[in-house]
Amino acid sequence: METRFEMAVIGTGMAGLAAALFAARQGVAAAVVGSSAEIIFASGFFDVLGVHPIEQRRIRINPWKGIEALVRDNPKHPYAKISQKNIAESLETVIAFLQKTGLSYCRRSNRNAMAVTPAGTLKPTYAMPRSMWNGVLAWEEKAPCLIVGLEGLKGFSARMIAENLRQKWPGLRPVKVSFPDSGPGAELFAERLARRLESSSIRKSFAAAVRRRLGAARAVGMPAVFGLYRPEEVFADLQARIGVPIFEIPTMPPSIPGLRIKDAFLRELPKLGVRVFAEKKVLAARHEPGRGFVLDIGAEAAEAVVCSDAVILASGRFLGRGLRAERTRIIEAVFDLPVYQVSDRASWHREELLDARGHPIHRAGVEIDDWFRPLAGSGRPAYDRLFAAGSILAHQDWMREKCGSGLAVASAQAAVNAYLNLKKSPAQ
Numbered sequence: 001m002e003t004r005f006e007m008a009v010i011g012t013g014m015a016g017l018a019a020a021l022f023a024a025r026q027g028v029a030a031a032v033v034g035s036s037a038e039i040i041f042a043s044g045f046f047d048v049l050g051v052h053p054i055e056q057r058r059i060r061i062n063p064w065k066g067i068e069a070l071v072r073d074n075p076k077h078p079y080a081k082i083s084q085k086n087i088a089e090s091l092e093t094v095i096a097f098l099q100k101t102g103l104s105y106c107r108r109s110n111r112n113a114m115a116v117t118p119a120g121t122l123k124p125t126y127a128m129p130r131s132m133w134n135g136v137l138a139w140e141e142k143a144p145c146l147i148v149g150l151e152g153l154k155g156f157s158a159r160m161i162a163e164n165l166r167q168k169w170p171g172l173r174p175v176k177v178s179f180p181d182s183g184p185g186a187e188l189f190a191e192r193l194a195r196r197l198e199s200s201s202i203r204k205s206f207a208a209a210v211r212r213r214l215g216a217a218r219a220v221g222m223p224a225v226f227g228l229y230r231p232e233e234v235f236a237d238l239q240a241r242i243g244v245p246i247f248e249i250p251t252m253p254p255s256i257p258g259l260r261i262k263d264a265f266l267r268e269l270p271k272l273g274v275r276v277f278a279e280k281k282v283l284a285a286r287h288e289p290g291r292g293f294v295l296d297i298g299a300e301a302a303e304a305v306v307c308s309d310a311v312i313l314a315s316g317r318f319l320g321r322g323l324r325a326e327r328t329r330i331i332e333a334v335f336d337l338p339v340y341q342v343s344d345r346a347s348w349h350r351e352e353l354l355d356a357r358g359h360p361i362h363r364a365g366v367e368i369d370d371w372f373r374p375l376a377g378s379g380r381p382a383y384d385r386l387f388a389a390g391s392i393l394a395h396q397d398w399m400r401e402k403c404g405s406g407l408a409v410a411s412a413q414a415a416v417n418a419y420l421n422l423k424k425s426p427a428q
């Protein structure tokens, strides 16, 4: 079956989903194809810029001043091609969209907030789900606070969080409670806990168990499992029953806040006219005169053919599988575009895993022109109407710079806008 769209978006991570949203809002007939990737690992935070320079591990309280310094020091960073006004606007659009789907976000426009991580550290981030925000306020007041772990939930240790933060936040008290109706020794999984908390009788017993341990705590932090489909209702009800402000702390993957974002996009995009090919991939891609881009789509074998005037490549890095590391080089997996990389494999990583400068492999990716078009070896765009967005872009280390979702969303908007501008004045 062959279907024609004006734009095809490759990738259903944050960058691809945001690109599909921006395209739909501009009236572009779009299809998006991809499977689960980094987004289901993601904490739900929207980082814009938290650390620069990374080698000094300098935390940026004001993300915008941080970006100013970043692009001055690294003019090849993709942020250097997007105005701060457009970065902010793209984030507001996505946050407003999520809010309408029932996922409220909290932020202060010119200031990062410090969020509690499951490792018991604090990280600067720009925006976070409403269900996490009370953690920021409790930290700022250094309020006496209970951190609740669950018997049988692996990878979330209330004790470790409290121990690691003890110097900075002595009022943290860790406890472990049993989840209602889970037998002794049972292993618990975040996804199942989130679904079970959507039942009001489970919430009632769980809240009662937490309340019994409350003591003098003025806030309660818990693993991020406050519901998958109705998180705001679960959060409000639990908070009312426990009687003090509560907050979620991200867990190890799969991350419920990441799943919520993905679910919201996949539910709402079709209503905006976007055709979603979920859990599918582009198996082969080519450009043919008269047909434009031709993409064979399927899970294992081709099930559909999508033709489009433009493509946005938002296929991620190694986890997303947009880039693949072979024995001697890194390749871009869909169009075989040139990849910026250090030339010899021995230099991909530094000797120390935690080297503050990061590893050169984490800056690999496709290089783009000012219109977000990947470059061919000649230095010219590989194709007139092929654009790239998200973590596949070269010259950024989103993990260490703490700019993952911010860069994904801002570059997605920039790529869609570049296409629309080129459509108006094709001479570029």
Ligand SMILES: Cc1cc2nc3c(=O)[nH]c(=O)nc-3n(C[C@H](O)[C@H](O)[C@H](O)COP(=O)(O)OP(=O)(O)OC[C@H]3O[C@@H](n4cnc5c(N)ncnc54)[C@H](O)[C@@H]3O)c2cc1C
Pocket (backbone or CB within 6 Å): 010, 011, 012, 013, 014, 015, 016, 033, 034, 035, 036, 037, 038, 039, 041, 042, 043, 044, 045, 046, 047, 048, 280, 281, 282, 283, 314, 315, 316, 317, 319, 320, 321, 322, 333, 334, 389, 390, 391, 392, 398, 402, 403, 404, 405, 406, 408
């Ligand atoms: C553990 C972890 C924690 C994170 N925490 C945060 C955080 O706290 N704050 C923050 O801001 N960001 C965070 N992120 C980062 C954020 O999730 C990523 O930066 C962002 O998701 C990058 O998105 P992306 O869309 O570019 O790539 P990805 O999310 O990797 O998505 C790539 C997409 O491309 C698809 N794809 C690849 N090849 C093909 C193909 N041939 N055909 C079709 N589709 C294809 C994949 O299926 C996938 O859907 C975290 C990420 C991880 C892994």
